[in-house]
Amino acid sequence: MKIGITCYPTYGGSGVVATELGKELATRGHQVHFISYAFPHRLTHFYENIYYHEVEMSNYPLFEHSLYSLALTSKMLEVIEYEKLDVLHVHYAIPHATSAYLAKQIIKKNNSDIKIITTLHGTDITLVGLEPSFLPLVKFSIEESDGVTAVSRFLKEKTLTNYDIKKDIKVITNFVDTEIFKPGKNEQLRNYAAPEGEKILVHTSNFRVVKRVSDTIRILEEVRKEIPAKLILVGDGPDRSECERLARELNLSKHVLFLGKQDALTEILNASDVFLMPSQSESFGLSALEAMSCGLPVISTSVGGLPELQKHNETGFIAEIGDVTRMAKYTVDLLTNDKKYNIFSENSRKRVLSNFDKNVIVPEYVEYYDEILK
């Protein structure tokens, strides 16, 4: 099969999922064409069957605002036509599903056809898509896609109700390469981050408001009242400065390690004990999945698709948004009981292996492509 994939290539979980999917499809013999404005950052080396087509942007002074959606449509047209794509799979509805729809209409005029599949990831549905300026366009683009998938049951239900959509949406969850994200030891980073043998809490995100990263610092403050602990924060984004300020204000600067953006996630997770995800909105929680795959228990909120990913009192604990005290109590509970910790750690890994391994989920996408092509 020849598959085009459009995604946000440099930031966020939707781009990670799209790129990992492309890599897996290519390994399974499909030809994959990425169409985007930058090279997907998870394409770390050369892969057979993977091609990249960059969207070129015109800088004409009259265009005060970027015409990316239209430039993307043009590039989609070119790739569909010359590479003879069977399927164009777009990740994150805005504006990708709309650009794809337009490309499909233009291609139709040449008596050609292409199947458009849209994967909904999160704020394209729960936040940005609901803005009055976007809502009718998102609804239309979803309705006009040949196939639509959502990364959790929660997101599917939200889409059907918030946009009054009647068509079927298939839930295909996020997945992980359990051979890469696997349990291991990283004594070097552990000794660097926690030289006195303290426990290590970890969080990775793009530091947007919805992630409530400052809650992780407040959790650390509470945890440290009971046991020695450190916090590793990975990633960068709008809330980082505020988090650094909070760490200083709470006198925790020495105990919070801001690593910024990092590629070596497995190594960092393997130096840590518990993953924190205090989000106020999370349609799936890919970074928690990666942590679970490394055998880390997760302390999270109960929002969105998180209860579909992790099981309360089995793989970690779930609390209400903002309930820092409870999340800290759960963290201490796990970190002071080795037997319980080991059971939760094994449960996390097992749950990922049986439900979210790439070999479980990628075939679901391939079957779905076949179904739509029929």
Ligand code: GMT
């Ligand atoms: O929706 C977003 O905010 C962006 C998107 C991304 O690109 O990071 O995140 C969403 O997609 C991820 C991959 O499917 C999910 O794991 C995240 O839970 C989801 N984020 C939110 O719902 C806030």
